[in-house]
Every structure is written in structure tokens, then in C-alpha cells.
Amino acid sequence: MKKLIKVTTLLGAAVLGLSTAGVGVANAAQFTPAEDGGAPTTTGNSNADVNLTQDKDAAVQLASAPDLTFTETALDGAAHNAVAATKVTDPVSVVNPGLVDGWSVTVKAGDFIDSNDPTNILKGAQIHLTAGDVTSDTTDQTGVSALDVNPSDAESPIFTATKGNGIGTWNQQHKLSNATLDIPSGAKAGNYTADLTWTLTDAPTA
Numbered sequence: 001m002k003k004l005i006k007v008t009t010l011l012g013a014a015v016l017g018l019s020t021a022g023v024g025v026a027n028a029a030q031f032t033p034a035e036d037g038g039a040p041t042t043t044g045n046s047n048a049d050v051n052l053t054q055d056k057d058a059a060v061q062l063a064s065a066p067d068l069t070f071t072e073t074a075l076d077g078a079a080h081n082a083v084a085a086t087k088v089t090d091p092v093s094v095v096n097p098g099l100v101d102g103w104s105v106t107v108k109a110g111d112f113i114d115s116n117d118p119t120n121i122l123k124g125a126q127i128h129l130t131a132g133d134v135t136s137d138t139t140d141q142t143g144v145s146a147l148d149v150n151p152s153d154a155e156s157p158i159f160t161a162t163k164g165n166g167i168g169t170w171n172q173q174h175k176l177s178n179a180t181l182d183i184p185s186g187a188k189a190g191n192y193t194a195d196l197t198w199t200l201t202d203a204p205t206a
Contacts, residue, residue, distance in 0.1 A: 085179035091171040108155035114190035124184035138168035
């Protein structure tokens, strides 16, 4: 599954549906009444049952990914490294309706292209994303990892779950301090936009 997102300075978000499971509960109690003259019953046992089902077409979903905007920068003929982000929107969000194979989200950045002149490309620009904060609605938060990436170099894993883990809804939220941009010294003035391609693989990861 591949989601291609365009942004003002970097990415966008795609929202997919998620599956729900039917739940049923039943119980039956067994209590023995006191015989004539005996002590009253004060304890007993009952059952609680639940049947969890899953749609045959259930799949892990990439629910969202962030837009990034970086600080407006005045050119002076020098390189500008670690330019700070001024906006990071949605988390990298994965919804897994009970599948146990594990999953991996990768990201790859395209070129920054001037929206007013497509022949003007910001060659050598480098995006850096350090691992964001991971949260989940499940009590078992083992086996899921957020990773540092430089998506300008190559398609890189940013969020992974090992086999048997990563079930439920998982979010990796990047703060402003997690995102920076390196601008080369040969940059020309322009309003640049890059595409980020986010890919979710529903398969075991190491």
C-alpha cells in the first residue's frame, strides 16, 4: 500500500478505514441453596465469555502521516543546516485490527521543486527526522519501534512492529524538534515543495 502526499514544504496525510470486531458476552452462575438449617450460600462461580471475530478482508491500515513546514530562510550564499520546523501536523498512524504478522512504514522524499518554476530544483536539500513519541491504545507496547531517518537519501523505515506485536492503533507523533532541513549553499530563491511517499508493508519485520 502506497500513499503519495504533497505538501507546502513536505508531506500530506491519507486516511483509510479500519475494521471492527463483533463481541458477544455470556455468563451462567451455579449457586447451591442452603439446606434447611444450613448456613446460607455466600460464594459461587460464574463465567464470562467473549467471541472475537475478524473480517476476512481485514488489513493493517496507514491512517495518517504528517505535513511539515520549515522556517522561511534568507539566502546569503552559505549553507543553512538544521533549519527548524515551524509546523508538524498529524502523526504517523497505523491501525492493526488484530493481524499478527507485524508491519513496517517507510518514507522517501522527492526533490524540492519551485512551485513557480518547475525547472528550479533545490538540489542537495536534506530532510532529517528523529524518532517521535510513540503512543498506543493497547496496554502491551512491546515490539514497536520509532526510527531516525533521512528520507532525502533513500526509502527508510520510520515505524516498525515485529511479528506478534503492533496490534491496535499506534501513533508516532513528531515534535518541531524532531524535524530539520539542510539547505545547500547553491540554493536559489523560490517557494519549494517536495513529495513524501509513505509505504506500509503488512509483513514480518526483524
